[in-house]
Amino acid sequence: MSVAFDDRPTETAPAPIWVEALPLADLQRKGRALVKREGRQIALFDTAGGVRAIANRCPHQGYPLSEGTLSEGTLSESTLSESTGDAPCTLTCNWHNWKFDLATGAVIGGGEAVRVFPSEIRDGTVWIDIADPPASQRISRALAGLRDGFRDPSDDRIARDLARIEAAGVDPRLGVRAAIRWTHDRFQWGMTHAHAALADWLALADEQDDPVDRLVCVTEIVAHLVDDSLREDSYPYADGAEAWDEEAFVAAVEAEDEGRAIRLARGGLAAGGWSRIDRGLCRAALAHYQDFGHSVIYVEKTREAVQRLDGANDMPEHADGGSVAEPLALLLVRALIYGRREDLIPEFKAYRPARDGWTGRGRSPVKPADLCRVSVAKALERVSAGSADPQRCYDAVMAAAAWQLLHADPVYATRAEQPISRNVGRLDFSHAITFANAGRRIMARHPALAPDVLLQTACFLGRNAGYVDPAYPVERWRVTAPRAFVEDCARAVIDHGNPEFIVSAHLVKMTCAVREEIEAAPHASWVPDLAAALNRFLNEPFKRKLTRRVAYQARETVKSE
Template sequence: MTQGWTRTVSVEELKTKGRTVYRQDGRQIALFDTKNGIYACNNRCPHEGYPLREGTLDENCLLTCNWHNWKFNLETGENQRDGDKLRTYPVEIRDGDIWVEIVDPSVEEQLAKSLDDLRQGFVDHDYERLAREIARIVRLGVDPIIAVKEAIRWSHDKMEFGWTHAYAGAADWLALYDEHAGEPENQLICLLESIGHMSGDTLREESYPYAEGAEDWDPEAFFQAVEGEDEARAICLTRGAIATGDAYGAMEHALARAALAHYADFGHSAIYVPKAGALIRRLGEDIAEPVLVSLVRGIVSAFREDLIPEFRAYGGALETFGTKPNGAAPAAADYAKLNANKAVQFTAEHGTAPALDLFRTLLAANATNMMAFDLSHLDDLDQPYGSDFGWLDLTHGLTFADAVLELCRKYPELWPAGLLQMACFSGRNIAHQDDNVDFEVWKVTDPDAFFADVAQTLFDHGHDEYIVSVHLVKTAQSVRNLLASQEAGHAGELALAALNRLLASPVRRKMVRRTARQAMRFVDTDI
């Protein structure tokens, strides 16, 4: 493209028109004759591209784009709305003609500006601006993965309780990103959803700083620090692992052990551990610290559901797991009537069965719970607090199974905990099944074609809430992993059918009347 000083129109022409647009090489330069002199700027509003030539100019050379009221200082390009800056051009008058200087900034300068603007869009959770800046980075020919890394750095200390689904989802979106190389629009979607979710989850959050310092990596000390909810020490030990140069490799076993030490936090901790590994492998070791300190914070602060009555049999079941000579895995149907405490005891009694057989049984039980979810539950207004679960909760039975398979195959001593926690999921989700849901209706006969369709669905998912879209992405990726593992057997087909029905069903999240009713009943118990 032409660079340097360029002749545009004559002063006379501009004076006659008051404002005009000069076009060159696809570039549109708006020229304004003002009482302060002649100004040149990009004619395309940096918001949505409408022509600034149509804007309103006041006596202070403040140009208003009337489409959405963004206001720019014509002299500097500053945007009074904190949005993107307007590009302006130096102007000179030579022999009655108007010359403008077109000097495009270097790639480095443009990248720095895009990252600055991306950060502003991130702070404001301005989805469109995030999309624009990522697109600009792509257009520069720079690997846009840098934007994901920056987003993690900007957000990791703003997560008061550690990881959210935003980081776990980023690992899965990045997997899709890599699979769809050569498809720029789909790849942009993957990055936008990753970064947008991080931005949304940390919107208006203050910083919650991590403890400073480092301590030599010691997996047992780390485990005890997590158990004792000593975040500061766990963080210092994490930095010791980072200093080894292979942070996740050093920590994976201890992280898996800590994450599976309790049936905790809807299984999030264990679900997130392999995702941290995937993120670091994909983004590089230099992202290990923000990824891992926030993960560790999350595991430390996870609520330990195995200590509440609904799951209290878990600890005892873990102690007796595999002590009874009952070596055959039960059938998934045997779990259909077992609440969580009964399910863990029943599983422990069959603990001498091959771990993978038990895994398949429990995966099938969880997949069946999900596939046969009774949708009328979503319309039931009389649910008490604590039983508000819906599709998203059911998906954890599958995403957790995926994590258990990955972690426990590597560290087999964790199988009892992993399997018993799968039994917890099975038990907590029974009693909401619709017996009329037929596997044959939801069965997927061509998984490859199905997942190709799923990807297209995800690329235009249409859900306002990230928490919904991220569960769809995570569940789809987990089911793919389970099938690819070759270990799932028929349970994998059930998981596939469950995913199929999830994607075809409404995912209602906001229960306005139920919430009001629950609140009224709850305050009636105040004394």
């Protein structure tokens, strides 16, 4: 059942604005009427329960409810009108068969309620009250409608409910806050790309002059959160808090002790906010080369999301839209606990010795060309050899990562007859860049973590080195003005046209990461390759469903059982 939109306020409200509609006799003769008052279209119906007045536009897609079919005494959900004590009366919108209870505005079976206007009869004339409810009531109703829509989500409904929050005079990011809080316990393994992309969508929203574009960005966030949590059970977090102890927190994550890590994180937030726990989170994320780089990316993007959402002072206090620091921290800690520790598999066995052997005194210049086509072990060795100059190391690994994505061999991305281990596509290459972007920001705050960032980026380079084609024709992807190009990409990604949230999340993450890197070092030698790599990433067609590969690799796997 939908949330009823009863326009009768229960708190102090603006004075009623009663306007004359039409003679009662005219309404009784016709059974229905459409009147226009103060820019509103209002449909009136003469029913056994009295005169009913509702907004004429169906909240679903805006078709005229005055053209609907009226049925009295036939409500299929008897509870809809129980609170009013009125005879049941249903109006069906004939375009999509939505059925509204005219007493409350609620939709039978669930959906967005239609606004109901109070009415009364004075001296044989119908009058209606068109005063808007207080903003606080409108916000609460919009949030209630947004949450109700999570049962059967659609982008258009989410956008409409967020637009209703905006129409009440509040930043629709309030809906993002609420969605995070409503869904945070529905993620069994912790945060997903829905949370990782959140900060980038917010950044783009803040840059837009057009309110339509701002609403696109906010809708993408909420819709992705709902999609990833849809019909999931609740996976509660441990209760309680412990005094923050950074060493104890890092040890708890290492031991995969979710309960203690959660309690420590809560204690840290309570004692000093996000800045208190930031270094511990970064250390835990970088303790291993893990989770395909997601741990580091998630830590950095979560920090930014908290800053953008909790740092906004233009949103009202609301029970559903409070601080997101704790729910996001809980999601992040759970993701760190369950992250795959890839430095423990043979391919990356050289990582731990390289990290333990880092001296910070290596003075051999690191050249990008020396990192593009070498093994993991060799990439680690060459980065370590230049350890005295972290900035030069960073430029070298970023240059190599850009070159690799630009020269990625497309054969491995689509070929069916190959081992699973050779399923390497654009995301394998782009993650080196988004990881390095997050890592650079972490290094700026916590320089002691530079060896971890640089060596783990080298792991990406080594794992991808066997899947590049130096002869790949890259000129088609070259751009003449990299900075202008990435700004165009940032504007274009808003209208990305992709139905899969996992795809749009990577589009916005990669675009924002590349833009940040070029803004931070506009004259770096790797800028042309990085812009060209982004061009290829965004615009080269790719298959999203590889049916023959799935079948071939399934049969090969079964053969070895």
